[in-house]
Amino acid sequence: MADRPNSLQASAIVLGSRTVPVPELATHLAAIAPRGLTVKRSADIDEDTTTLAVAAIRRLMARTGLPAAGIGQLFLVGADGEDADTTIATALGRPDVPVSRFLSTPEAAVDALLVAFGSEPAGPTVLVAVSDGRDGDPVSAGAAAVALLIGPGSGIRLIREAHRRVARTEDLGTAMSEVVAGLGTEVEHVVVAERLPGDARAFRDASPNGAVTTAPIDRSGDLGVATPLVALLAGLRTVEEGERFDWLVPSLHTVIGARFEAKSTESCEDLDAALHGAASATDPGTALRVRDAWRSHGDQVAQGAFVSLQQYLHEAPARYRLEGQRCTSCGRILFPPREGCPDCPDARLVVEPLSGRGTVYARTTIARGGAPTEFAPQQEAVGTYPVAVVELEEGPRVAAQLTGSGAARLEIGSPVLAVFRLLYVQAGVARYGFKFTGAMD
């Protein structure tokens, strides 16, 4: 098989911003905890597959300097919210970008990757695989988003791929070693994207030569559809530049394998870096309330003092990525968007993108009874929440919630950064917008 035109050039990983103690959660659910796994990441009340996908893509863009205009196409795996494609594209400032949505399965994540290596759009492909773990068993499924940049030029090359169906009676280890054999001459390194503890051992038993790296599920837990790609990035870390390695993704019905040739992995972020990020520790009860928070609000009917969905989406550039305005007469920067400059009512206003950086100007914590109805599910799940008036570095101020593990410590003067989050769910529709996290988090 000929080399594909593209290579993997960079990656970014974002994890859910809460940690859940796995053994305690298992006890809570009368379930059996995976051995050795003490904590796992889960999505916060204001995170879902859409926000995690946006966070991972923005991180990838920040790491590589890739401008939104430079994205050729978007592949989404696991971002299964209604209109997630539109929301994500809009949040990135590229409502016109071609988006392909894949099934929300680990196998689909592999398919998407292989397709991206052979695809030739106008610009590079950004592939994101995301799991918020919210609908799954909280013991096994964790929250993570992996964003990959795949395009022409030098990077990690895909040499060959192979796959095979596995009958129920077959031994998985044997099937995996056959797939590896199908990839050509044996190579030294094999990475197994474990979905269940023991998958890698099954392969090692059947094929004892070579160094086998397992996906780091022993440290992160199963990350759902993101697991195969997290494993791939972990495998990359184990090989030298120029070396080849095999990537194996076993599942109940298939084994997929692919051979890669490593290049410098500097631009590839893997799980270890992400695991060092800040997170809020959550007790099992809160974890389950967060999981269920929005479920009963699918059919809650809006009562009236709300911004209609039509209007909301019309304002998406401001709400999703803080697109402000500049007065062409006095130069004043305005946000939230206005119908006219307060000082020059007749002057024309032009679009002005804002950095999202600012400082806390005033803050409070909303206790029970102090929240508008649409934020009641959030309070029921996580109790109080902090709200601030933030002074943006471009001048304007805006009211927004504070989020993230350091939110409770933010005070007047603290530097903050805008993040894209789920605000609330009303009449079955998720409303997204910005909140602020501590800039040091």
Add this chain to the structure above:
Amino acid sequence: MTRRRVYVIGAGQSRFGDRPEGPKALFREAFEAALGSVDHPEDFVRTQIEEAWIGSLGFGGQQLGNPAALLMEHVGLRGISARRVENACASSGFAFRDAYRAVASGAIDVALAGGVEKMNDLSPDHRRYWLGVSGDTEWERLAGLTFPGVYALMADRHMHEYGTTKEHLAAVAVKNHANGALNDKAQFQKAIDLERALAAPTVCDPLGLFDCCSTTDGASAVILASEEVAKRATDRPVRVLGSGAATDHLAIHDRPSLTAIPATGKAFAEACRESERDGRTITTDDIDIAEVHDCFTIAEILAVEDLGFCAKGKGGPYTASGATARDSGDGPAVNPSGGLKAKGHPLGATGTGQIVEVFQQLRGTAGERQVRDAEVALAHNVGGSGATCTVHLFAREVA
């Protein structure tokens, strides 16, 4: 254009609180109290009222459309021109202003201004929803804020800029509850001490339960008349010296400062200018009584600063010093009625409810809470967190 002198000849309110009656009954109670306060009923009949302005937010959405017509038919005024006036919590402050201007202009001789709100018959969910309809619904509310949160942000900033403390905030609540304890129309007629105020659960940090006004059912009504009518109807006329009103940015984050409500100063200045044109100069030193909009304790601190009773930033220590207590001798009596804090805050009924207190105080009929020798009084009514505001000045006049 010459402006005619305008007098309040009658004013009354329903008992404020958790009331089982509907808006019609509450308004009738207020209207009858107003009518009953007119000195010479033989020289004044209700049918002299030519037009009415009724403040109401329409909390709960009950009879949101056309409530003024309905209320008129239940107080024997069916047929007259009437309308609902809506400017959130300042609704009846603006209703009064419009009624005042109609009489001042000579268009009519007698006007009715009033307000009504029914807030306590809703589910907690429904109530939370309605408490958030008067802020900026497009951005502020989507940050998860309602008014306790917005005023908490103002308090946080005031503490940061001026060193205001929770004790300063609590001093407002203690004073107003002490006044409310003497008001048989008040929702809360019990004094509280500083310790109790400070120990209350937090609503929105730094504001605790006693820093926030309650939800209240109630109504109020004020009868305004030209000089000619007033002379016949009353021996103790209360003159409206001036009316001021202003608007500002709706959203808290759009204001240059979080520690002032500029609409207050603007409205007060306009009211003073109006009085000045009529030959009577009024400064803050002349004010004996100020009914100010203390929906939260921080709001009274901002009000005493923005009205100039004390220097900017000193509202906390100024209040804690006792200067604004009744008969302190050090400053005006602020909220002798108990204020929104203790008397209650039935949104649309609050503005004219404040004028009921001013009317009684200036006529010496305030009973146990009577402020000595009160001659000039002010009513300050704020909508939302300062997007709308009215200030009215009144004076006792010897007939």
